[in-house]
Amino acid sequence: MVNNRVDVNAVLMQMRQVKDQIRSNHDNQASQVDKLRPQQVQDVAQPTKGDNTVPDFQAMLKNAVDTVNTNQKTAGDLQKRFEMGDPSVDLPEVMVAMQKSSVSFQAMTQVRNKLVEAYKDVMNMPV
DSSP: OOOOOOOHHHHHHHHHHHHHHHHHHHHHHHHHHHHHSOHHHHHHHSOOTTOOOOOOHHHHHHHHHHHHHHHHHHHHHHHHHHHTTOTTOOHHHHHHHHHHHHHHHHHHHHHHHHHHHHHHHHHTSOO
16 A cells, blocks of 8 residues: 655645745835835835824825836836937837836826825715
8 A cells, every 4th residue: 555645744844935935026026116116205105113103195096106107207218218229228128117107107197187186075065
């Protein structure tokens, strides 16, 4: 008779290794995303330690709009440089910048739509 029993300790060890790999990959991705975010957005979005105040909505919204504007300017500049034949600009770099600009603009448009919808709802409330 063949023993098909799986060693429980070996399975647990493999599960822990996979969990550690996933956690390290997640941490690496999170640090890469933080590097891509402008420093000014990080400062407003994350209050300092020990500071229990809520970030100012107006400042957060302004920083978000400024970030979208910066993304669009950067994408436009890269596109122009690529079209002019600048050898230091690659097509994938231009495409990523254009997509980043497009996604950030679409997200900002959706935020604006939700704000307008909320404003209309508040204005239509009976007093």
